[in-house]
Amino acid sequence: MNEDPRTFNYNAPMKSLLANLYQIYAWIVVYPLAWVLTAVTAIIVSLLSILGAVKFAGRYVARLWGRLILWITPVWVTRKGQEHIAPNQSYVVVANHQSTYDILLVYGYLPLDFKWVMKIELRKMPFVGFACEKMGHIYVDRRNRQASIRAMQAAKDKLVDGNSVFFFPEGTRSNGIELKPFKKGAFRMARDLQLPILPVSISGADGVMPSGGIKILPGKITMTFHEPISVEKMNKHNNQEIILMAERAVAAGIR
Numbered sequence: 001m002n003e004d005p006r007t008f009n010y011n012a013p014m015k016s017l018l019a020n021l022y023q024i025y026a027w028i029v030v031y032p033l034a035w036v037l038t039a040v041t042a043i044i045v046s047l048l049s050i051l052g053a054v055k056f057a058g059r060y061v062a063r064l065w066g067r068l069i070l071w072i073t074p075v076w077v078t079r080k081g082q083e084h085i086a087p088n089q090s091y092v093v094v095a096n097h098q099s100t101y102d103i104l105l106v107y108g109y110l111p112l113d114f115k116w117v118m119k120i121e122l123r124k125m126p127f128v129g130f131a132c133e134k135m136g137h138i139y140v141d142r143r144n145r146q147a148s149i150r151a152m153q154a155a156k157d158k159l160v161d162g163n164s165v166f167f168f169p170e171g172t173r174s175n176g177i178e179l180k181p182f183k184k185g186a187f188r189m190a191r192d193l194q195l196p197i198l199p200v201s202i203s204g205a206d207g208v209m210p211s212g213g214i215k216i217l218p219g220k221i222t223m224t225f226h227e228p229i230s231v232e233k234m235n236k237h238n239n240q241e242i243i244l245m246a247e248r249a250v251a252a253g254i255r
Contacts, residue, residue: 196234
């Protein structure tokens with residue numbers, strides 16, 4: 001059935017008006033609270049990590065940080081496919097990257113202890129860069145191949161006691177449902193360590209905060225965990241075939 005054009009003409013200006021009014025709330029409430037929460041959380045996480053309580057910092061402090069900012073935005077989160085995650089299993093997790101809000105989602109709702117693999121430029125972020133370093137996240141300098149290799153080798157030593165490693169294999173934020181080609185690093189690590197790959201789809205984050213913008217809107221984000229790509233399957237296929245499997249799985253959960 002075709003939409004009544006009078007309804008469309010009425011709804012479009014109303015939606016635009018509400019979106020513009022919401023920006024007042026975003027700049028008065030969301031942004032200031034998010035900045036304060038981020039700085040305070042980074043300080044607490046740094047101290048706990050220095051004292052040896054890295055897992056506690058990740059499971060409780062960082063998780064609460066992600067959920068609080070999602071709540072004040074507000075963002076409604078749906079998780080699907082959690083039955084695919086085995087208790088105490090380490091994974092190489094690969095997910096698409098639509099928005100800054102992906103990071104809040106992953107911290108708040110990924111049910112795993114994990115280490116990020118992130119670009120070296122993020123080390124310069126006030127408070128956050130230092131906190132991530134103390135938590136054992138892995139910085140990779142993509143302009144220096146040897147330094148990147150050393151960083152990835154060091155990352156392998158951190159995947160103990162059920163820790164997983166998390167990649168945004170596109171390397172940068174994509175725009176909506178169209179994925180950028182996945183880079184090889186995550187898949188090489190999975191093969192080297194003989195760990196299953198857990199594909200994760202993030203859908204809707206670009207509607208909350210589009211890539212490259214600062215405008216925020218309330219919305220819904222869905223996080224879908226797909227069936228892992230097993231070690232046995234990895235050993236039967238080459239890297240490019242495994243990358244295509246992961247890309248197809250992630251793409252299937254984005255709408």
